[in-house]
Amino acid sequence: MAARSQPKEPSCCSILCGCINSIICWVFTLALSIAVAVVLYVLLTGDQQTLDTIMNDPTSVLVPSDMPGRNDTLLWREPSGQGGLQLEVLNALDDTWTPFFEEYIQKWDAGFQNETHTIDPLSLTVQSVEVDSQCEPVDGKLKACNGDYGKTDWRGINIALADQNNYILNSISKYNDYWMTVSDMQNDDNQMKYTMCHELGHGWGLAHTDE
Numbered sequence: 001m002a003a004r005s006q007p008k009e010p011s012c013c014s015i016l017c018g019c020i021n022s023i024i025c026w027v028f029t030l031a032l033s034i035a036v037a038v039v040l041y042v043l044l045t046g047d048q049q050t051l052d053t054i055m056n057d058p059t060s061v062l063v064p065s066d067m068p069g070r071n072d073t074l075l076w077r078e079p080s081g082q083g084g085l086q087l088e089v090l091n092a093l094d095d096t097w098t099p100f101f102e103e104y105i106q107k108w109d110a111g112f113q114n115e116t117h118t119i120d121p122l123s124l125t126v127q128s129v130e131v132d133s134q135c136e137p138v139d140g141k142l143k144a145c146n147g148d149y150g151k152t153d154w155r156g157i158n159i160a161l162a163d164q165n166n167y168i169l170n171s172i173s174k175y176n177d178y179w180m181t182v183s184d185m186q187n188d189d190n191q192m193k194y195t196m197c198h199e200l201g202h203g204w205g206l207a208h209t210d211e
Contacts, residue, residue, distance in 0.1 A: 092132040137170040158202035
């Protein structure tokens, strides 16, 4: 009677090597796919700036800078008989974000000057309140908050509740600490300043086309 050889069970070492090879293959395929997609995008659109950004910081394709926002301008109801916007802003941020908040509140409130006039469309007052990562809105006010909101597709976001006439009833600006702890070149003071300035602009009612 012929002897039958028994199939050998795979060893732990061979299983581990197979898993490692699969992971390496998957990562290589992903990287190659991203590279091909970027090259095709640049060739089709002529967007050399995007290519330069990715070459300088490859992680920029993995970490979003800001989600697409609304493109419609909203209004706060103006005080009777007074021009511009008078608004109280609630600072519910922790100490990490407060310096940038104070800097850009001052800059937005200062207005700007052209050759003949000083233009000051904003009159802002600030009230410091308890740190509130939940960012509960308060009617008639803009509230700024921060917290770890997880792996969202935004670093900062503004959410406004408006009535049927597009007048803002309340507004909150939220700043996501999650992305500020990711170790990449984008998450520095300049990124936090940009995010703060950007979301405050939405808080006044500006759309992306107005910034």
